[in-house]
Each structure stands twice: as structure tokens, then as C-alpha cells.
Amino acid sequence: MAETHITGILEEKPFGSLSGDDIANVESHTAICDECRSAYSAARIADNLIHARSAETVDVGPFFKTRVMAAIREGRLSPEEAPLVRMWKAAGALVSTMAVLLVILTGMTIFSGSPDSQSDFTIAASQNLYSPEFVVLDLDDEELANDQVISTIYDLEDGDGQ
């Protein structure tokens, strides 16, 4: 028995739970095996370390309860915020759609803008919209003095007479 390595005994159960027979076996073997002697020594120190660690008590801070309650309150509020978050996301989608539409409309305006303005100009020219009559009639009465209106009309008549 003394020839059998004892590391298995050390790993099978907690160091403090080793029975008298276990310890007798371990000690008889460690007397002839350096490797197991150092393993036994390390297991004993490991056990001391574990017990030193578990013996240490940790007191919670004075504000622990306040911290936990605050965290719980925050946690409780978050589900109520969910509809707001959903609304915000829906609004975001709506704004994105509107932005895309705006871009499309702007593009259409730019590409179709020049021919339209040209056709408007052509129509205006064909109907003689820029003749003095149209200019006078197009303006508000208040913008022209009476003598300006009269002189314009007379000029027209003179022009027609010629």
C-alpha cells in the first residue's frame, strides 16, 4: 500500500475529511515518495487557503439597500418605457420614409424643371403676356400712378395707329 501514490486520496474528498486510515496511508507513502510529499504539503496549504478565504466575511456597505432598491425601481420603469421606445422607432421609420419621398420629389423636380419652365416661357411669349397691356393689367392699381396708366394706354393706341 505504501508504494501506491496518494494523490487520488487527496483529490477524492476535502482535505479535512480524510479519515485516520487515509492519513496513515498518506504518511507511510510520503515517507518514501518525494513527489507525493510535495503534493501532500501543497494540498494542506491549499486547504488552509480555502478555509482562510471562506472564513473572511464581507459586510455590505451602508447604502446597499438603497442601491438595490434604486436598481429595482429602474428595472421596474423600463417595461413602461417600452411603448415610448416603440413609438420612437415607428416615428423614425416614418421620418425615414418621408426623407426618401422628399429626395425622390426633389430629383423629379430637378430633372423635369427645365423643360417645364421653357414651355411656360413659350406659352407666355405666344400669348404676348409680356406686352405692355398685360404688364399694366397684371399690376395692382396702387402700384401705378394714373398718368403712368394713361401714358401706357396712349402709347399703345399710337402704336396701333401706326
Added chain:
Amino acid sequence: MEDAAQEAFLKAYTQLSKYEGRGSLEGWLSRITTNQCINMLRSANRRPESSVSELTDHEGPWLENQMADASIERHQSSERGLIASDLADKVLSELPPDDRLVLMSIDGEHLPVKDVAEMTGWSESKVKVRAFRARRRMRQAVEKLLERKLISADQKGG
């Protein structure tokens, strides 16, 4: 540790509706806390802050005393207890979180295997195998520490 306790309370509060009353409330709370601690240990393991190779001025002599005197008492003065506890933290940080949990629960707190199985949700066989491996890893970590200590003592002496 306070952070773990706070998160455990918070989870217990938010998941209270999931508690079906099958097991004890204490067991349910222990399981939440255990999972929380394992998760925190796992994330802490990804960014190790201290190493066993960095022994303080007090930890070196503590180890020397332990090596020199096999009959040294487990519970010493509070100051030496704190030194040992700090050193234990360093050695334990080299172990996987699951091993630490099992080792501290069974060897440190003397919890029965059955309770640890309930806490972790593992089978009792798995807890036993974990404990077996954890003891080996802990012992090997201490052996390495002792070897390093002896080497550094030799270098200082020579």
C-alpha cells in the same frame, strides 16, 4: 461582491413571476446568485488583474511558515488570516469559475454535494467530478507557487 448581490436581488425581483414554487425559495435564490457569481467570475477571468507570481511582502513569509511547519494551525491571527485570504484569491483566480465555486462550496463551506447540485443545476456526479478536478488544480497551483517561491529564495540567497 456587493455588485453580485445587487444583481442577484434585481434578477430575483424581475424574474419572480417565473418562480413556480416547485423547490424552496431559498434554493431558487441560491441558484440565481450562483449563476450571477459564475457569470461575473467568467467575465473577470477574461481580464485578470493580479497574478500568483506577484506575491506581496506578507504573502511570501506566510507561505514559508506553511512550508516549514506542517502542524501550523489553520485559523491564525486575523492579520495572518487576511494575508492567507488574499493569497487564496490569487491562487483561486487561476482556476476556472466552476472549479472555484465547487471548491469553495464543498471544501470551504462544507456544503453537501446534493446542495451544490441543486444550486448549480448540475447532476451530483458532475459536482463530484468537478470537485475532484478542482482539488487537483488547486493543489497544482499551490505546488507551482511553492516552486516559484523556492526558486526566488534560491536566487536571493545565491
